[in-house]
Amino acid sequence: MNPVLTLETTAYTLEQLISLPEAQIALAGRSNVGKSSLINALAGRKKLAKVSSTPGKTRSVNYYRVTPHDFYLVDLPGYGYARASHTEREKWARLLERYLVECASLKALALLLDSRLEPQKLDKNLASFARTNGLNIVPVLTKADKCSQRERANRQNEWQELLGTRPIVTSSSNRYGIDNLWRALVETAVP
Ligand code: GTP
Ligand code: MG
Numbered sequence: 001m002n003p004v005l006t007l008e009t010t011a012y013t014l015e016q017l018i019s020l021p022e023a024q025i026a027l028a029g030r031s032n033v034g035k036s037s038l039i040n041a042l043a044g045r046k047k048l049a050k051v052s053s054t055p056g057k058t059r060s061v062n063y064y065r066v067t068p069h070d071f072y073l074v075d076l077p078g079y080g081y082a083r084a085s086h087t088e089r090e091k092w093a094r095l096l097e098r099y100l101v102e103c104a105s106l107k108a109l110a111l112l113l114d115s116r117l118e119p120q121k122l123d124k125n126l127a128s129f130a131r132t133n134g135l136n137i138v139p140v141l142t143k144a145d146k147c148s149q150r151e152r153a154n155r156q157n158e159w160q161e162l163l164g165t166r167p168i169v170t171s172s173s174n175r176y177g178i179d180n181l182w183r184a185l186v187e188t189a190v191p
Contacts (some may be wrong), residue, residue: 002182004067005043011061014095018103020063023071025138028096029112030122031055031078034142037172038112039064039075042182044167056081061088071107071189080122089149096126103131108136115141115152115169119162127163138184140169147175 027035036049039062043049049062055078062075079092100109109130113123113148130137139159144152151168160166168184170177 002042002044002179003110003167003186004050005039005045005064005073006067007048007062008065008072008084009063011063013126015124017061017074017099020072021105022125023107024063024103024105024117025071025108025110025185025189026074026076026099027110027112028076029078029124030114031081033112034172035075035112037055037076038140038142038170038181039073041170041175041178042073042185050070051075055060056084064121064183066189067191068184069186073110073160087143097129100130100135106135108138110138110140112142113155113159113167115144116147118155119158122156124162131163138167139163139165141167141169143159143171143173144169144176145171155157169186 027034027038032055036051039049040046040051059077061077064073064075067072076096077092079096081089100106110128111123128130128139140154141152156167156169166176169179
């Protein structure tokens, strides 16, 4: 049986975001990579988190309580949204960095990466920022249903080389890898 996810809080300010004392794992990644869809796949529910084909859908920060383990998954707004203004993107990047550095209860960053794309600069930058600040990274490849097994394996190798950790391959559409991901998240949050 997989854990149960329930929406607990929506945060709009950084202080709210940082002050939550319980263990949390944040889902970060470029806009449209599939963060909210992955929350739904993990929950086994279709409409827990709002999903959209238009990037930039998630604007607030949503906390999902994981029962019975008592930690939180945090669905963050995506970064690198091309149509947001430069100022807006910069502002979000600063907020994200402050959260990663200042949130003492943050156990790890689940870094979501598109299976179809070669390692992208923004993702590599975030990974090295997290690494520099001593934060654990759980790399996750998304949308595996959209590419061949060979392509996925190449992507896994590339990221393993860069991060020293092999990404977990997932698809929110056909639930591939979801049980593996749950196992990794629980092990990371409550070792
Ligand atoms: P922001 O909130 O804008 O940062 O986006 P997000 O990362 O939360 O992405 P979201 O889950 O809203 O999904 C973006 C688009 O990708 C939607 O059209 C989803 O249906 C699609 N998508 C997400 N995961 C998968 C997947 O595993 N397979 C396929 N084929 N499509 C997916
Ligand atoms: Mg989203």
